[in-house]
Amino acid sequence: MNESSTGLEPRTASALAYLAGPFSGALMLVAETRNDDVRFHAWQSIVGLGALTLAVFLSYVLGVAALLFSATAVSVMFFVATALWVALLITWAICLWKAVTQPRWHLPLAGEYAERFAHRRAIAEGRLPTADRRIVD
16 A cells, blocks of 8 residues: 555655654554554554663663662663663664665564554455465464
8 A cells, every 4th residue: 555644655654653762653553544554663663662662761760779779780770771772772763764765674573563463453444365364363
């Protein structure tokens, strides 16, 4: 499908799904009703970047909680949080670039879930061929 219900080019809409991480992914998911590629990128932004964002946040929380136990634990948790933050930035940049240059690029783990979530609406509307329905199962 080449049209986007947002009025944008599908690649532009896909890239916008990553622009502000899971927040823009959620906005694009609400705005896009027709294009499965844009919906896929929106779901991948929510699942993939959302999970990394949550991991960074939890690492900082655990770092603050570690203040009660040891300075070494605090240092380790803040190092882990920083490493996750760098991984999040690199993943975000790759996703943004791939959304512009390729129709679909799957993140490990998150891409499979995004594919399933993106196809749910297509199956409900009868737009997905029977052979492709096994993806969602």
